[in-house]
Amino acid sequence: MLNQSGKELKRTSEACDLFCTEVPAWGYPKVLPLSKVKEEGFLENNKLIIKVEVKVIDVVHKGDLTGTEMLDFNGFQVLYSVSSVSWIFSEHPDIAVDFKPKNRSVKTAYMNVLLGLIETLKKPTLSLSENA
Template sequence: MEKLSEKAFSWEIDNFSERNGVIRSDPFTSGGCEWLLCVHPKGNLVDDHLSLFLHAVNPVSLLPGWRRRASYRLVLLNQSGKELRRTAGERRFFCAEAEGWGSQRMLPLTKLQEEGFLEDNKLTIEVYINVLKVVAEGNLTGNEMVDFRGFHVLNRQAVSVSNIFVLHPDVAVDIRSGIKEVKTAYMNILLGLVETLDKAPHSLSETELTNAESELSELEEAGFKLDWLKPKLEEVSLKRKQAASSHRVSPFECIDFLVKRFFLSCFSEH
């Protein structure tokens, strides 16, 4: 393995133990390519370990068949610069089917919880990259089809699909159908459902919420594991009902409106 002596990026995360969900770094450039780091501080991929991954930035902006061959190393440090953990130097192909690589078991969560392990609750991540080969970079329309873990999706959907699998790696392990067209149709339903639930609750109609419930049930029957999406649907439904009830006109407001309308009509007649 070639020596990785040049640091490509350093990232300090404040209040680390208070963070939830995936944390993404700002994009950075190394070897003429754009990258970002993704951290799962609560062990989203493996329950008892922090997970850390290096990703290609905006893979949908690259031509079909794009590839990057690169060596990388990921290093965890505390605020004083003491090394907590590092990965072995890895040489990987980054491509549409695998646009991110890293470690699911970077550091046990119990270590992070030890008193004094993280100084001032700050974690620093350094990444060392040596880009060995770049193939087929360029712009595209986003309408090209790519194969992502057996799902044929539009290239512009690749990032969204990748994010789902990164955060929920077992989401599709029990899918019953092996037919490409059926799997693609199911994935489009899932992407549409996620997009719907990302909207402001008050902007959704009752029909949209009913359809969302039906789609979630259909996907679960097809074998998708969507326990992570159910609470979101329940939350959006509740907020939508609360927003609707807060805008209801009370009977007293109706009477007041009718009285005012009556007097206005009397004056207009004279």
């Protein structure tokens, strides 16, 4: 981050990640919370300047997805269309630290159950009852 005069105030470490239009939620939501921006004086005249450098190393996929393509995300096979998986790892980075099965199918099944549970819990309570 730069102040208005161009002086660098903060730099985050470099990262190498896969981004695609099919999963727009991927990113770094907690790199620098607004409270820290205010506390550390990064705002100058109520403005914040962020300089981002993006280096495209490889274009992995150039065509349209059919909805069945899989992506290896933190060692788990997930559908490209499942954007909630990035939220899980950003909110709870240690969620799978102790879960290290060697069988990829077991890892995929684990992630699918977890994602299904999250989707179920996001629904309104009335829609979860047996009579609804």
